Amino acid sequence: MSEALLDLHPVTGRIGAEIRDVRLSGDLGKETFGAIRQALLKYKVLFFRGQQHLGDAGQEAFARLWGDLVAHPTVPVRDGTGYLLELDSVHGGRANSWHTDVTFDQAYPQASILRAVVVPHAGGDTVWANTAQAYLDLPPALQQLADNLWALHTNDYDYAARFNTDSAGLKRYREIFTSTIYETEHPVVRVHPETGERTLVLGHFVKKLLGYPTPDSAHLLKLLDSYVTRLENTVRWRWSAGDVAIWDNRATQHYAINDYGDQHRVVRRVTIAGDVPVSVDGRRSVSLNVKNKAQDDVRVPASSDAAHAASSTAAVAS
Numbered sequence: 001m002s003e004a005l006l007d008l009h010p011v012t013g014r015i016g017a018e019i020r021d022v023r024l025s026g027d028l029g030k031e032t033f034g035a036i037r038q039a040l041l042k043y044k045v046l047f048f049r050g051q052q053h054l055g056d057a058g059q060e061a062f063a064r065l066w067g068d069l070v071a072h073p074t075v076p077v078r079d080g081t082g083y084l085l086e087l088d089s090v091h092g093g094r095a096n097s098w099h100t101d102v103t104f105d106q107a108y109p110q111a112s113i114l115r116a117v118v119v120p121h122a123g124g125d126t127v128w129a130n131t132a133q134a135y136l137d138l139p140p141a142l143q144q145l146a147d148n149l150w151a152l153h154t155n156d157y158d159y160a161a162r163f164n165t166d167s168a169g170l171k172r173y174r175e176i177f178t179s180t181i182y183e184t185e186h187p188v189v190r191v192h193p194e195t196g197e198r199t200l201v202l203g204h205f206v207k208k209l210l211g212y213p214t215p216d217s218a219h220l221l222k223l224l225d226s227y228v229t230r231l232e233n234t235v236r237w238r239w240s241a242g243d244v245a246i247w248d249n250r251a252t253q254h255y256a257i258n259d260y261g262d263q264h265r266v267v268r269r270v271t272i273a274g275d276v277p278v279s280v281d282g283r284r285s286v287s288l289n290v291k292n293k294a295q296d297d298v299r300v301p302a303s304s305d306a307a308h309a310a311s312s313t314a315a316v317a318s
């Protein structure tokens with residue numbers, strides 16, 4: 001099984017490839033699917049145009065080929081689906097902050113599959129960064145430092161500061177998003193379970209580096225982040241409705257550019273179950289805390305307005 005089976009076109013020199021002439025579905029042939037899987041490990045994010053036929057059920061069926069599906073831990077799924085997270089700009093869903101999906105979870109998703117449903121006339125691109133390349137770009141002394149760092153990831157961080165807004169919508173969203181609080185310690189460098197590559201595990205769910213005073217932690221994070229997000233390690237995708245992007249969530253971060261004002265944008269995501277990260281010295285990530293705030297009356301019935309707000313504003317911290 002190999003890339004030769006695919007009509008594959010790298011989009012940049014370091015990350016991202018478009019695959020043409022494949023009609024995604026749950027019935028994809030074994031060989032084609034195997035080649036796509038291999039390509040994902042190499043290119044980190046794959047793009048497929050013209051997949052309008054998929055629909056929600058088709059997206060879930062295709063996703064099932066990759067492994068077990070997982071719903072978002074705190075945000076209700078889209079009505080009528082088992083696992084889909086809908087991000088709708090009308091309700092403020094704009095993930096304009098660098099992150100890897102759901103890293104507050106100990107075994108965060110291995111991959112995400114995103115389908116564009118409504119796309120602005122201009123703007124609303126998404127950018128992905130290659131976190132394996134970012135590690136390789138670190139000077140050897142910084143690699144050694146990073147190899148030994150651990151970070152606390154949580155879904156309970158300062159949303160207003162991160163997104164530079166203090167809106168009522170964001171407050172309500174935050175309540176849903178943190179109705180259960182997760183705290184996990186991940187190594188800053190994990191060994192990719194399939195490729196053996198070392199990748200940086202950072203992004204907006206990181207609260208602090210362990211063992212450093214907060215200001216030092218902030219400086220170090222800024223330094224490491226600068227290697228992740230340098231333009232040479234990124235690919236930017238101009239969406240059309242019906243496009244599908246799949247990323248290796250163990251080797252990338254992403255950022256949804258919020259430059260389209262009042263134009264409408266809707267995307268839907270499915271995530272595939274992942275495994276617990278392992279550090280370069282063989283230690284596994286540690287789940288510290290899963291605190292359900294249900295008793296504090298923060299739990300929201302799935303049909304309520306707030307739940308709808310949560311599911312449709314999920315993008316800001318997906």
Ligand SMILES: O=C(O)CCC(=O)C(=O)O
Pocket residue numbers: 087095101112114125126254255256267269315318
């Ligand atoms: O809106 C996008 O393009 C990406 C949103 C996001 O962060 C995600 O789907 O995980």
Ligand SMILES: [Fe+2]
Pocket residue numbers: 095099100101254318
């Ligand atoms: Fe995301």
